[in-house]
Each structure stands twice: as C-alpha cells, then as structure tokens.
Amino acid sequence: FDTPERRAALERRIAEVTATIGDEAVRRYYRQDLEARLQRLLAPPPAPDRGRGFDRDFSRRGTNRRSGSRPWQSGFREISGPRSPRLATSPIVRGFRTGLPPREALILLAVINHPWLLEAHAEELAELELRHPDADRLRRAMLDIIGAAVHDTDTMRAALAALDLGGVLARVEKAITHGSDWPARSGAAPEDVASFWTHVLTLHRRTRTLHKELKSAEQALGSEPNEENFLRLQDVQERLATIEGTEALIEGFGAYSGRPARSL
Known part of the structure; x- marks a missing residue:
C-alpha cells in the first residue's frame, strides 16, 4: 500500500x-x-x-x-x-440481535398454514437451530400440541392463541412480505410445499453455519484488523449473499399449485 x-x-x-x-x-x-x-x-x-x-x-x-x-x-x-x-x-x-429472521419466520409460517408438516417433520423441526427467542417459543409450542387434533390452519392458530402466542404469530406473518414466499401460505399444493420445505431447511442450515463463520470473522477482524482477516470476512459475506433469495429455485417448482414451473 x-x-x-x-x-x-x-x-x-x-x-x-x-x-x-x-x-x-x-x-x-x-x-x-x-x-x-x-x-x-x-x-x-x-x-x-x-x-x-x-x-x-x-x-x-x-x-x-x-x-x-x-x-x-x-x-x-x-x-x-x-x-x-x-x-x-x-x-x-x-452478535447484534435483529428482528425475527425472515427464513425462520418462513419455516414457522409454513407449519402454521400446513399443519401436516408438523406430523410429518416434527423431528426436523425440533432439531432446527433457531436464532430468535420468539421463533424458538413458537416452535416449542407447535411441538407441544402434536397429537391435539390440529389438522387445519384455524385450529393451529387457535391453539397458539390459547398459549398467549398471538402476538408472536402476528410478528411472524409481518416478517413475510415477498411474493415468492407463497408456498408458506395457505392454498399451495402439498407437493410444492414438500419440495419447498426440504429446500428451505437446507438453506437455513447452510445459512446458520455461515452466520457462525461470519461472527467468527467479525471478531477476528475486530481483534486483529489485518488483510487476512479482512479477506476472510469478505469471503463469508459473499457466500451468504449467494444463498439469499433462492428459496424457490427448485426444478418444476410451482407446477402442482398451478403456477409457472421453475427450474434451476
């Protein structure tokens, strides 16, 4: 220099x-x-x-x-x-605490609007690492009501409201604003929801791993501001950027719900 x-x-x-x-x-x-x-x-x-x-x-x-x-x-x-x-x-x-992460909200809203996911993927939901405490509270409540005859969205919402989680549910819904998030909403075909669920959980796990790397890189740069740590931080940020906005990039995605099919 x-x-x-x-x-x-x-x-x-x-x-x-x-x-x-x-x-x-x-x-x-x-x-x-x-x-x-x-x-x-x-x-x-x-x-x-x-x-x-x-x-x-x-x-x-x-x-x-x-x-x-x-x-x-x-x-x-x-x-x-x-x-x-x-x-x-x-x-x-x-580790600055932000609002409810959109992808965490997306996963939870998918379960709320498609309660069959709770029965079919309870173990996966239980093992997910959720960053926000409200997301974790809502997830725990969902797991607690398995087997309580929750077979539709209205019953699921009523059960969560009875647990004083209506406010959390409202924040989850407000965090979802993008049109491509339609599989998490009511009306999507089960086949599209199943594909979406597998894909979004994979992205969530990859993102959580990268966020841990990002935090480590930020700490390293804060303690030792040198070029090696700077380039490490930049690399993690670039890898995170490639993941964002890819929830719906699935072969044939949307066809079962009457939407134009997508492909990778």
Whole structure:
C-alpha cells in the first residue's frame, strides 16, 4: 500500500464491507474505528531517535536504514496501535440481535398454514437451530400440541392463541412480505410445499453455519484488523449473499399449485 492508488483501493474495500452492516449506529462506529486504524497504519513513521539504542530498536523492527523501506510498505499485515475494547465489545462483534429472521419466520409460517408438516417433520423441526427467542417459543409450542387434533390452519392458530402466542404469530406473518414466499401460505399444493420445505431447511442450515463463520470473522477482524482477516470476512459475506433469495429455485417448482414451473 505504498501508492495512492493502493491506499484508495483499501479504503474502498473497507467501505464496501462496513456498508453491509445493517444497524446505522454500529456501521458508523465500526467504520470510524477501522478508518482511524487505517490512518495509523499509513501514517509516515516517526523520525528516528539518533541517540543511544537507535540502531538496536530500528533493526529489531526489521527495517534497514539504507534500504529506505518502511514497516507499512510490506502490506496490510498488522495495524499498529492498541486494540479497541469498544470495537471488541460492539454489537456487531458480540452478535447484534435483529428482528425475527425472515427464513425462520418462513419455516414457522409454513407449519402454521400446513399443519401436516408438523406430523410429518416434527423431528426436523425440533432439531432446527433457531436464532430468535420468539421463533424458538413458537416452535416449542407447535411441538407441544402434536397429537391435539390440529389438522387445519384455524385450529393451529387457535391453539397458539390459547398459549398467549398471538402476538408472536402476528410478528411472524409481518416478517413475510415477498411474493415468492407463497408456498408458506395457505392454498399451495402439498407437493410444492414438500419440495419447498426440504429446500428451505437446507438453506437455513447452510445459512446458520455461515452466520457462525461470519461472527467468527467479525471478531477476528475486530481483534486483529489485518488483510487476512479482512479477506476472510469478505469471503463469508459473499457466500451468504449467494444463498439469499433462492428459496424457490427448485426444478418444476410451482407446477402442482398451478403456477409457472421453475427450474434451476
């Protein structure tokens, strides 16, 4: 990063990554902290102390006076300066709690509107790792009412309302806004629902794994802001981006419900 072009490219890459942080306050704080570290990294080295001990200290840093090299010219290896305790404990590093994740809401709404999924896939539903506490509460309640003659949507909703989960159910429904989420709603053919269920659970498991990798990458970058950790974070974000919005990419999907069939 010894040219203006390379430094500008690094700044753009940092801006691209921080722009993906959803919370505005966290995004602003995270960007300010990284920009401050970048300035320290690219700042000219202090004038050498020509007094006693200079040669020993200078050589220990691996810099040769005659070569004219500078520590920051070897690349984005390590940003100098103390680690920021505020960054290490920021919500983005600790795991910022967001609203109900759309895919978790999608899975639960599919069970509510297609109660036969509860009987056929109870074990899968029980083993799912759900991030949001409300989603977990609703899932546990569904599993508790298995065998209680819940065979249709109205009966399922009434049973959940009796458990004081009407508000949670309303939040689940509000989280589903995209037109491609129709298999989770009433009226979809069982064959399409079954294909949708298998696909969306696979995506959910893959996404949860990547979110764990993302959290680890964010923590690593917060503790050690270097190029290796930056590229690791960027890679995980790109893999997450390829998963989003692919719920309905199934061969022949929609044909049983009278919709135009899709294919991969």
